[in-house]
Amino acid sequence: MAEEAAGCARPIGGPVGEETGSSVDSKLKKPPEVHAMIKVGRKAPDFAAPGYHKGEFINVKLSDYLGKWIVLCFYPGDFTFV
Amino acid sequence: MGVEVLSISIDSMFTHKMWNDHELAKMVKGGVPFPMLSDAGGKIGTIYGVYDEEAGVEARGRFLIDPDGIVQGYEVLTPPIGRNVNETIRQIQALQLIREKEGTEATPSGWKPGKATLKPGIDLVGNVWKEWKTDQAFDEK
Numbered sequence: 001m002a003e004e005a006a007g008c009a010r011p012i013g014g015p016v017g018e019e020t021g022s023s024v025d026s027k028l029k030k031p032p033e034v035h036a037m038i039k040v041g042r043k044a045p046d047f048a049a050p051g052y053h054k055g056e057f058i059n060v061k062l063s064d065y066l067g068k069w070i071v072l073c074f075y076p077g078d079f080t081f082v
Numbered sequence: 083m084g085v086e087v088l089s090i091s092i093d094s095m096f097t098h099k100m101w102n103d104h105e106l107a108k109m110v111k112g113g114v115p116f117p118m119l120s121d122a123g124g125k126i127g128t129i130y131g132v133y134d135e136e137a138g139v140e141a142r143g144r145f146l147i148d149p150d151g152i153v154q155g156y157e158v159l160t161p162p163i164g165r166n167v168n169e170t171i172r173q174i175q176a177l178q179l180i181r182e183k184e185g186t187e188a189t190p191s192g193w194k195p196g197k198a199t200l201k202p203g204i205d206l207v208g209n210v211w212k213e214w215k216t217d218q219a220f221d222e223k
Contacts (some may be wrong), residue, residue: 003119007134008122008123008124009119009120009121009122009123009125009126010124010125011114011126011129015151016147016212017150017151017183023184036126037130037131038129038130038131038145038153038156039153040154040155040156041152041153041154042152042153043150043151043152043153044145044147044151044152044176045129046151047126047129048089049119049120049126050095050119050120051088051090051095051098051117051118051120052095052096052098052099052102052117052120053114053116053117053118054085054088054113054115057095057099058117060088060117060119062088062147062151063151065086065088065147066149066150066151067083067149068085068086068089068149069083069084069085069086069099069146069147069148069149069174069177070086070087070145070146070147071085071086071087071088071146071147071170071174071180072088072089072090072130072143072144072145072147073087073088073089073090073142073143073144073145073165074089074090074130074132074140074141074143074144075089075090075091075122075136075140075143076091076128076137076139076140076141076142076161077091077092077093077139078091078093078097078098078100078101079097079101079105080161081184082142082161082162082163082164
């Protein structure tokens with residue numbers, strides 16, 4: 001993962017591995033409103049998010065992981081109990 | 083198994099660092115081995131259907147995504163319920179086998195590595211009862 005300034009967590013606005021238009025366009029346009037995008041057998045919605053990994057702050061894009069199996073785990077919050 | 087784990091919550095990456103360094107590193111030697119992502123505002127959680135706007139946090143959602151970027155399965159739990167990691171591993175083992183066999187084999191209820199698979203095809207229609215018994219749905223006692 002290249003060293004970049006920390007970005008904001010954001011949906012890319014499309015499924016992983018598909019063109020979502022030029023970067024100029026995607027900056028001008030908001031990602032389309034999406035509801036219930038998750039369906040088994042369909043592509044996962046792509047996103048970019050800042051994070052922490054082994055002593056460094058990083059930026060991760062889901063589509064960077066194409067070609068690998070991924071377990072994506074959401075959870076309520078750091079320092080909670082379960 | 084060749085699986086990459088990504089965790090994500092509404093906490094900032096700074097909070098992730100503190101949680102990792104001051105608590106999780108005491109549970110796991112060397113700290114958390116996977117990226118801990120920050121979804122401040124819950125935008126990503128919203129498109130994955132796990133962000134609770136009222137509570138301002140994300141439910142315990144777990145998504146299995148294959149090398150083509152396809153969602154192969156998910157589970158979403160309310161906050162007080164912990165996950166069953168063994169079941170996640172079993173599902174990945176099943177998915178990897180199915181992918182390797184290019185759909186010529188399927189894993190019936192209760193399957194885990196070592197148990198019989200089914201080979202879907204015209205000969206199996208109406209004959210699953212010969213190949214698969216209901217006690218196979220459960221772990222051996």
